[in-house]
Structures are given as structure tokens and as C-alpha cells.
Amino acid sequence: MRFTVRPGCLMLALLGMLSAGLPARAAEPPIRVGVLAYRGGDHANAVWEPTVRYLADRFPQRGAEMVPLDLPGMDAAVAAGGVDFVLTNTGNYVELEARHGVTRIATLHSSRSGASGAAVGSALIVRAGREDIRSLADLKGKTVMAVDPDAFGGFQVAWGAMLTAGVDPYGDLKELRFSGFPVDRVAFAVRDGAVDAGVLRACVLEELAEEGHLDRAGFQVVGARTEPGFGCALSTGLYPDWPLARLAKTPEDLAKAVVVALFQMPDGHPAARAGGYEGWTVPMDYQPVHGLFRSLRIGPYEHLRDVTLLDLAREHWHWLALAALALLWWAVHSLRVEHLIKVRTAELRAANRDLRREMAERHRAEETARERQKEMDHVARLSILGEMASNIAHELNQPLGAIANYARGCTRRLEAGVGSAAEFAEASRAIAAQADRAGQIIARIRDFVRKRAVQLEPADVNGAVEAALQLCEGRARSGNIPVTRSLTPGLPPVLADRVQIEQVVLNLVKNALDAMDGLADGEAGEGRGVTVRTGLDGEGRVEIAVADRGHGLSEDARTRLFDPFFTTKPGGMGLGLSICRTIVESHGGHLWATDHPGGGTVVRFVLPAAKEKVDAG
Numbered sequence: 001m002r003f004t005v006r007p008g009c010l011m012l013a014l015l016g017m018l019s020a021g022l023p024a025r026a027a028e029p030p031i032r033v034g035v036l037a038y039r040g041g042d043h044a045n046a047v048w049e050p051t052v053r054y055l056a057d058r059f060p061q062r063g064a065e066m067v068p069l070d071l072p073g074m075d076a077a078v079a080a081g082g083v084d085f086v087l088t089n090t091g092n093y094v095e096l097e098a099r100h101g102v103t104r105i106a107t108l109h110s111s112r113s114g115a116s117g118a119a120v121g122s123a124l125i126v127r128a129g130r131e132d133i134r135s136l137a138d139l140k141g142k143t144v145m146a147v148d149p150d151a152f153g154g155f156q157v158a159w160g161a162m163l164t165a166g167v168d169p170y171g172d173l174k175e176l177r178f179s180g181f182p183v184d185r186v187a188f189a190v191r192d193g194a195v196d197a198g199v200l201r202a203c204v205l206e207e208l209a210e211e212g213h214l215d216r217a218g219f220q221v222v223g224a225r226t227e228p229g230f231g232c233a234l235s236t237g238l239y240p241d242w243p244l245a246r247l248a249k250t251p252e253d254l255a256k257a258v259v260v261a262l263f264q265m266p267d268g269h270p271a272a273r274a275g276g277y278e279g280w281t282v283p284m285d286y287q288p289v290h291g292l293f294r295s296l297r298i299g300p301y302e303h304l305r306d307v308t309l310l311d312l313a314r315e316h317w318h319w320l321a322l323a324a325l326a327l328l329w330w331a332v333h334s335l336r337v338e339h340l341i342k343v344r345t346a347e348l349r350a351a352n353r354d355l356r357r358e359m360a361e362r363h364r365a366e367e368t369a370r371e372r373q374k375e376m377d378h379v380a381r382l383s384i385l386g387e388m389a390s391n392i393a394h395e396l397n398q399p400l401g402a403i404a405n406y407a408r409g410c411t412r413r414l415e416a417g418v419g420s421a422a423e424f425a426e427a428s429r430a431i432a433a434q435a436d437r438a439g440q441i442i443a444r445i446r447d448f449v450r451k452r453a454v455q456l457e458p459a460d461v462n463g464a465v466e467a468a469l470q471l472c473e474g475r476a477r478s479g480n481i482p483v484t485r486s487l488t489p490g491l492p493p494v495l496a497d498r499v500q501i502e503q504v505v506l507n508l509v510k511n512a513l514d515a516m517d518g519l520a521d522g523e524a525g526e527g528r529g530v531t532v533r534t535g536l537d538g539e540g541r542v543e544i545a546v547a548d549r550g551h552g553l554s555e556d557a558r559t560r561l562f563d564p565f566f567t568t569k570p571g572g573m574g575l576g577l578s579i580c581r582t583i584v585e586s587h588g589g590h591l592w593a594t595d596h597p598g599g600g601t602v603v604r605f606v607l608p609a610a611k612e613k614v615d616a617g
Contacts, residue, residue: 030063031055031258034083036092036242037068038147038154038201040182044068048087050271058261070181071150078102084250085258089201090120091152091299093243094289098300104243104283105259111278112203112231118238118284119230121202122158124222125190133197136165136223136235142196144169145177145186152239152289153201154183160292161236165223187214197222203232239292240284403431456587458493458610459501461534461542467498468505469532472513481516482529483509491534492609494542496587501607504580504591505532508546508603511576515550515601541589541606549600553593561593580605 033052037044048066056064067083071092077083078100086093086102096102113119124144126133133139139162146155155178162169169176177195179185186198187208209216221233230238244262246255262280265272272278293299313320410427413419469483476483494501512530531547553561560566564578577591584591584605591605 028062030065031059031085031254032065032067032083034067034069034074034077034086034088036074036086036088037070038089038151038181038183039204040184041068043182047275050274054265054269054271055258055261059257071148075099078247081247081249084247084254086245086247087242088245089152089242090239090286090289091156091293092150093245094286094293095150095299096245101248102245103248104245104286105255106244106262106280106282107284108241108244108275108277109279109281110241111276113229113241113278117240117281118227119202119241120153120157120239121227121230121234122153122155122161122236123200123202123205123233124158124197124235125187125200125205125219125233126197126222127190127193128218128220130196130220133222136162136167139167139169139197139222140172141174143175143177144173144197144199145179145189145195146199147181147183147186148178151183151201154186155199156292156296156298157236157239158199160296161223163295184208184213187219191218202230202234202236202238206232239288240286243283243286244280399435403435407431455497456495457498459496459498460493461491461501461544461607462487462489464498464501465505465532465534465544468502468509471506472509475510475513476530479513479517481513484529484531486531486533488533488535491536491542494587494607495610496607500583500587504583504605505544505546507576507580511603512546512548512550512601515548536609537606541608543604543606545602545604547596547600547602549596549598552595552599552601558593562591 033048033055035044035048035052045066045068052064052066067077069077074086074088074092075096078086078096086096087108088096093102093104097104107117108119109117110119124136124139133142146158149155159169167173174196177189179189183200183204186200187205189195190198191214205216205219205221208214221235223235225234225236227234227238244258246258259280265279267279290300294301294304297304410419410424413423465485465487469485472483509530509532516528516530528549531545533543533545533547535543537543557566562577562581566578581591584607587607589605589607591603593601593603596602
């Protein structure tokens with residue numbers, strides 16, 4: 001409970017008469033009051049000299065004098081007993097109380113105190129317009145200046161608030177500077193841009209503006225908050241105002257007399273106006289300050305930073321006992337686990353040997369399967385050529401017959417002694433052209449049937465289709481079946497074995513030609529013949545389609561078309577389409593058959609496009 005003593009109180013009047021009646025001691029020195037000069041000696045004299053003069057008037061036999069001190073000087077003066085009373089900030093009082101046993105006898109009632117009577121806080125200031133520093137958390141990575149590490153409102157209160165906001169001023173700031181007293185230097189450093197932010201005791205910013213030292217509009221307060229009844233900018237909570245404390249050596253009767261004199265100060269006294277206060281009240285509760293210092297581990301609680309092993313053992317013995325039990329359990333468990341590991345390792349070694357043996361056998365089986373697949377592919381190609389042997393022979397007979405005719409014609413002209421050199425040269429060129437034609441046919445057949453390893457490389461689909469169709473030309477002519485090409489130019493290449501793709505196309509075209517055998521021209525309807533198309537499907541894959549106008553597929557044939565050994569042709573082995581599907585799927589593609597809208601069957605397969613480009617042909 002706070003109260004301000006007025007001159008009309010009877011009890012205090014009696015105490016005043018007692019104080020006035022103290023026996024005079026001419027030899028006694030003046031009452032010395034140490035005052036914290038947080039803004040320098042001149043400011044301290046202007047603010048507190050009237051209060052000290054007031055005391056001097058109340059004690060004319062002794063008089064009174066003010067001793068302006070900074071924080072180190074305050075500690076030294078109290079330690080040496082150079083003053084009788086100290087008027088200092090809240091935090092410094094708590095430290096002096098712990099260090100030297102000073103005792104608060106009154107608390108200042110500031111004219112700017114909040115409703116609770118608390119009046120000490122911190123304002124963190126930045127230059128106006130700094131949008132990057134709106135809250136205390138934004139101070140990370142910034143340069144901050146404070147007056148002194150031991151300044152209560154000038155640093156320690158702000159320190160606690162920054163820690164609450166998740167900012168450690170000694171670890172998270174770019175730089176933490178201390179200007180030393182007076183505190184005005186901090187505001188000027190912020191104004192001049194020397195630092196990003198500064199810590200001021202609450203109300204110092206307003207005082208500097210009132211005194212004309214700076215423009216208040218040029219600053220903004222970080223994390224601004226309000227306290228009921230407190231009229232200054234604030235970034236933190238409020239703590240009790242400055243105390244007046246007596247030293248342990250100060251006589252108790254003198255302390256009482258000084259307190260009575262201060263309590264009897266009239267309202268509006270010039271000393272109160274100069275000091276910016278309304279009066280004095282009984283000592284307030286300073287436990288909030290102790291709580292702050294305890295959380296910061298400073299002042300009387302600095303020893304909390306140094307924790308010995310014995311302290312830890314005394315405070316946490318139950319946890320240490322639990323840790324010892326856990327360690328014992330871990331040791332027993334480790335021994336058990338080590339034994340199990342040895343057993344499991346032996347079992348794994350045996351399992352690994354069995355697995356390696358199985359993998360080797362599987363690898364051999366896969367190699368055997370691949371070799372058999374190669375043999376089946378080769379046999380299938382030989383089978384296709386065997387079925388087309390008569391047509392291939394017819395293809396070879398044409399250039400061979402032409403060669404024979406040209407040769408006999410040249411012989412007859414030579415025997416008859418007729419013919420010019422130009423005619424014989426022309427005949428020779430024709431013979432050479434037909435020989436090249438026959439050689440190309442034989443080369444295509446040899447490349448198609450020879451055994452070799454699968455070679456995956458970017459391949460031109462249109463070129464593979466053309467090569468397969470050239471092998472079928474004789475078969476198509478002999479059956480009088482037109483073969484229509486609809487090859488889309490500029491198709492992307494596919495990563496494939498070109499010979500295998502030719503094998504698939506050749507098999508599909510041969511099946512289409514077989515489906516057209518025995519049909520009269522009228523039976524096949526419009527568009528009689530075989531059509532081979534290439535292009536891209538909707539997913540960017542290369543598509544090859546072979547369509548015929550035959551009888552089409554039955555329902556049973558459609559479901560079993562790609563089964564091994566299923567065939568609809570007399571004497572067929574039933575392996576062609578099965579091998580074709582295996583080849584296409586091994587290239588990452590898909591093969592399927594559908595009914596032709598105009599009658600017959602369309603067999604399609606798609607292959608994924610390769611990323612590399614390849615020359616056509």
C-alpha cells in the first residue's frame with residue numbers, strides 16, 4: 001500500500017518536533033546524500049540539489065550536501081562510508097543491499113508513476129521510419145547501445161524483456177555497445193545512425209525532447225506498450241521507483257528524522273517540482289527486482305552462474321540415482337545385446353551364403369533364359385524368311401534374270417559384229433546396277449538373320465519400317481496386295497535394337513498379308529490391302545500400326561492372340577506374336593490388336609521416345 005505524507009498528519013508533525021528537538025552537535029559533519037547521476041553531474045545538480053537544500057534547511061545544525069556519483073562511484077562511496085544516504089535506481093539499490101547492507105527507508109513517488117506506483121522501465125528507441133525493427137524480436141542481428149551493464153532502467157530491464165522475446169543481447173545481436181554515463185549519449189547515437197537501437201530509462205526520451213536536445217518525432221519506440229497512469233513511452237514492464245536508502249553505519253534516529261522531513265515536504269514544493277516527483281512514500285516491495293535479477297543471474301544472484309558438481313549432486317540426487325540405475329541396466333542390456341549380435345551375425349553369415357548361392361543360380365537361370373530368348377528370336381526370324389523363301393527367291397531372280405538377259409544380248413551383238421561402244425557401256429552399267437540390287441537383297445537378309453547381341457541405341461522408326469517393307473515387297477506383289485505407307489516425318493527416335501523392331505514390323509506385315517490371301521477383290525471391300533502407319537500417340541510415344549482388310553479376329557482369337565503356341569494359320573508355330581510382344585515390352589512399349597472399322601484387324605505397338613536425335617534412313 002502506497003501513501004504520501006502531507007504536513008497535516010498529526011503523527012508526522014509530532015515526529016517533526018522530535019527531530020527539531022535533537023540536541024545540537026556543532027562538530028557533526030553535514031548529511032551527505034549520494035545521488036546516482038545517470039545523466040551527468042549537471043543534470044543531477046539541477047534535479048536533486050533543491051531536495052538536498054530542503055534537507056539542509058530542516059537540519060540547520062548539520063546542513064546537507066549532495067554527492068553526484070556514477071555506478072562504480074556509488075559502490076565505492078558506500079563501501080568506504082563516504083555518504084550517509086543514497087538515492088539511486090532500483091537495481092543498484094538491490095545490489096548495494098546485498099553487497100553492503102544498505103536499507104531502503106522511503107520510495108520516490110514520481111509525477112509520472114503508474115497506477116501501481118511503479119515508475120522505472122526501459123524504452124528501446126530507433127530512428128523514425130525503421131520498418132525493419134517493429135518488435136523486440138526484430139533486434140536480432142542489429143547493433144544496440146545501452147548506458148552501462150549495471151544500469152537498471154538503462155539496460156537490465158530491457159535485457160530481461162529481450163530474453164522474454166527470444167533475443168539474447170550477448171549472443172543474438174550484431175554488436176552490444178555501452179556508452180557510459182550520461183545516458184544522453186545513447187539517444188544521440190541512435191539519432192546520428194551510429195547504432196540501430198538504443199536502451200533508455202523510461203521518460204528520458206521525453207525529458208531530452210522537453211529540454212530541446214532532440215526532436216521526439218525523429219524516434220519511435222520498439223514494442224511500444226502502455227501502463228495505466230504512466231505517461232512515457234515504454235517497451236517493458238514497470239518496476240518500483242528510486243529508493244532512498246541509509247547505510248548500515250547511519251544512525252537510526254537520523255534516518256527517522258530524514259524520512260519525517262521528506263514526508264512533510266509540502267505539495268508543490270520547489271524541490272519536488274525540480275525533481276519531477278509528487279512526494280515520498282513508504283518503501284515499496286522490491287521483490288519484482290529480485291525476480292528479474294534471479295532470472296538474469298546478476299547482482300545478488302550472480303553465484304547461480306557458478307554451479308559445482310556437489311551442488312548439482314545435492315539438488316538432483318534422485319535424478320543421479322535414476323541415471324545410475326539406467327546405466328546399470330544399459331550395461332546388462334549391452335552384454336545381452338552383444339551376445340545376441342554374435343548369434344545373429346553367425347545366422348546372417350549362413351543366410352548370406354545361401355542367398356549368394358541362390359542369387360548365383362538365379363543369375364545363371366536368367367542368363368540361360370536370355371540366351372534361349374535370343375535363340376527363339378533368331379529362330380523366329382529364320383522362320384519368317386523360310387515362309388517367305390519363294391518370294392525372296394523371286395526377288396533375287398529378277399536382278400539375276402536381268403543380268404543374264406543383258407549378258408546374252410551383249411554376247412549376240414559381239415558375235416554378230418554389231419553394236420557400238422556406247423551400247424556395250426550402257427549394258428555394262430545395267431548389269432552392275434542389277435548386281436548391286438541383288439547384293440542389297442542378300443545383305444538385308446544376312447543382317448536380318450545373323451546372330452548378334454542386342455544393341456540398344458537411338459533408332460529411326462520410319463527407317464526400320466522401310467527396311468521391313470522392302471523384305472515384304474515380293475510377297476505383296478505375288479499376292480497382288482497393295483501395301484500403303486503412311487509414315488509421319490520428323491518422328492523422335494526410340495531407344496531400341498533396330499533389327500528387333502524390323503522383326504516385329506515384318507512379322508505384323510506378313511500376318512496382314514496372310515490375312516488377305518484367298519480374298520477376292522470384292523470381299524475385302526474398299527481400301528483392299530495393307531496399310532502401315534507411324535506417328536505419335538497422345539502421350540508422346542512413337543506408334544506403329546499395321547492394318548489389313550481380312551476376315552478379322554474371332555472372340556476366342558482376340559483373347560488368346562499373344563499366347564505362345566496359339567495360331568490361326570495351318571502349320572503355324574504360334575510363336576510370332578508372342579515373341580513380338582516380348583520384344584516390344586522389353587523396349588518399354590506395349591503391343592495390342594483391335595478390329596478395323598471397315599473390316600479386318602489393326603495391330604499397334606508403341607515405344608517411348610528417346611531424348612537423343614538420330615538421322616533418318
